[in-house]
Amino acid sequence: xxxxxxxxxxxxxxxxxxxxxxxxxxxxxxxxxxxxxxxxxxxxxxxxxxxxxxxxxxxxxxxxxxxxxxxxxxxxxxxxxxxxxxxxxxxxxxxxxxxxxxxxxxxxxxxxxxxxxxxxxxxxxxxxxxxxxxxxxxxxxxxxxxxxxxxxxxxxxxxxxxxxxxxxxxxxxxxxxxxxxxxxxxxxxxxxxxxxxxxxxxxxxxxxxxxxxxxxxxxxxxxxxxxxxxxxxxxxxxxxxxxxxxxxxxxxxxxxxxxxxxxxxxxxxxxxxxxxxxxxxxxxxxxxxxxxxxxxxxxxxxxxxxxxxxxxxxxxxxxxxxxxxxxxxxxxxxxxxxxxxxxxxxxxxxxxxxxxxxxxxxxxxxxxxxxxxxxxxxxxxxxxxxxxxxxxxxxxxxxxxxxxxxxxxxxxxxxxxxxxxxxxxxxxxxxxxxxxx
Ligand code: IFM
Numbered sequence: 087x088x089x090x091x092x093x094x095x096x097x098x099x100x101x102x103x104x105x106x107x108x109x110x111x112x113x114x115x116x117x118x119x120x121x122x123x124x125x126x127x128x129x130x131x132x133x134x135x136x137x138x139x140x141x142x143x144x145x146x147x148x149x150x151x152x153x154x155x156x157x158x159x160x161x162x163x164x165x166x167x168x169x170x171x172x173x174x175x176x177x178x179x180x181x182x183x184x185x186x187x188x189x190x191x192x193x194x195x196x197x198x199x200x201x202x203x204x205x206x207x208x209x210x211x212x213x214x215x216x217x218x219x220x221x222x223x224x225x226x227x228x229x230x231x232x233x234x235x236x237x238x239x240x241x242x243x244x245x246x247x248x249x250x251x252x253x254x255x256x257x258x259x260x261x262x263x264x265x266x267x268x269x270x271x272x273x274x275x276x277x278x279x280x281x282x283x284x285x286x287x288x289x290x291x292x293x294x295x296x297x298x299x300x301x302x303x304x305x306x307x308x309x310x311x312x313x314x315x316x317x318x319x320x321x322x323x324x325x326x327x328x329x330x331x332x333x334x335x336x337x338x339x340x341x342x343x344x345x346x347x348x349x350x351x352x353x354x355x356x357x358x359x360x361x362x363x364x365x366x367x368x369x370x371x372x373x374x375x376x377x378x379x380x381x382x383x384x385x386x387x388x389x390x391x392x393x394x395x396x397x398x399x400x401x402x403x404x405x406x407x408x409x410x411x412x413x414x415x416x417x418x419x420x421x422x423x424x425x426x427x428x429x430x431x432x433x434x435x436x437x438x439x440x441x442x443x444x445x446x447x448x449x450x451x452x453x454x455x456x457x458x459x460x461x462x463x464x465x466x467x468x469x470x471x472x473x474x475x476x477x478x479x480x481x482x483x484x485x486x487x488x489x490x491x492x493x494x495x496x497x498x499x500x501x502x503x504x505x506x507x508x509x510x511x512x513x514x515x516x517x518x519x520x521x522x523x
Contacts, residue, residue, distance in 0.1 A: 095476030108142035115171025122265030173209030239296030272347030303369030369432035408459030430476030
């Protein structure tokens with residue numbers, strides 16, 4: 087492996103609903119994922135995040151795993167309904183206490199706490215009032231950012247406002263396969279705008295409470311047209327605008343791109359200035375490129391997603407394409423030039439059907455190959471002049487993978503859910519050695 091700058095940030099990521107469990111302790115309110123997971127047929131194995139990895143009780147053991155890994159940063163998310171059970175009003179001391187203990191434990195282990203404020207677990211009470219379709223949710227989000235940073239702002243080293251607002255809009259509100267399960271197709275645009283407005287308002291709230299840098303974590307997927315026809319290229323451009331530009335152009339001061347569904351009547355005077363408040367870091371979550379062709383006649387979508395041939399595949403059937411990460415990083419630099427802040431790859435990882443062998447060891451050579459390829463792609467992008475300053479593996483632990491329940495394992499650490507026993511996989515040792523070097 088080639089050398090990285092000495093101050094390069096190596097980390098791992100998780101999110102609250104996927105690992106914490108303890109969904110009814112200390113006054114936590116229900117989130118949209120508690121509700122959605124209980125609806126028959128929503129989650130492939132019928133599970134919920136009620137227990138997940140029981141991290142709320144086992145955070146000290148998990149902090150020891152982070153210390154053993156030697157990472158310089160840990161990206162976790164804060165559960166909004168743990169802090170404000172109905173998404174408004176006074177913060178719950180007990181909810182904040184949990185993150186306070188976690189943050190102090192991380193600092194004692196020399197691991198920088200990186201906190202995401204919204205990783206999809208909206209308080210159910212806000213959803214009942216319209217959720218992200220309701221402009222007021224943006225103001226509520228800023229209030230939550232304020233009360234959270236009032237308690238943790240002196241110790242969190244990087245704040246991330248939203249995780250993957252594109253996925254929350256498209257899977258949660260466009261296609262209905264994630265919470266809250268709405269099927270609005272392109273009428274989901276207000277969800278995009280109100281998340282971005284909430285981000286901008288939260289940036290201001292965070293700036294008032296902390297000197298730590300502020301970021302957003304977007305999901306990106308470089309787009310490959312299936313063929314050379316004008317129709318395929320137009321379809322690829324439409325998908326690219328939706329997935330890769332809708333949540334980045336306005337952040338970097340360019341306003342909304344010409345993407346399907348963009349509705350200027352939702353955007354009020356001054357909103358775009360709020361959204362374009364400078365950020366210190368752009369978080370980039372990358373898993374795979376997307377193949378696109380022109381849609382069949384009569385399709386409600388202006389594109390069709392097609393499998394990309396010629397790549398190995400993960401247990402999620404996602405293509406393993408490290409070249410896509412390099413391409414994406416170069417594309418961001420070429421697209422945004424001087425407006426592009428330093429990038430940290432805030433998620434990168436893969437699911438495989440990892441299981442302990444007869445000796446209890448979990449060997450995951452595919453994950454090592456995956457990570458090796460993606461880390462090298464980052465190195466090449468840095469060599470080409472892209473300002474990348476960090477790389478976080480998704481994920482520390484096998485965890486509750488949303489609509490896939492417990493069926494997809496992304497961790498460097500295997501979790502046996504019935505016993506909650508943690509077993510570091512061979513990729514954990516590989517990543518530890520990389521970080522040490
Ligand atoms: O598990 C998710 C995470 O919550 C958001 N980014 C993608 C991961 C893998 O699907």
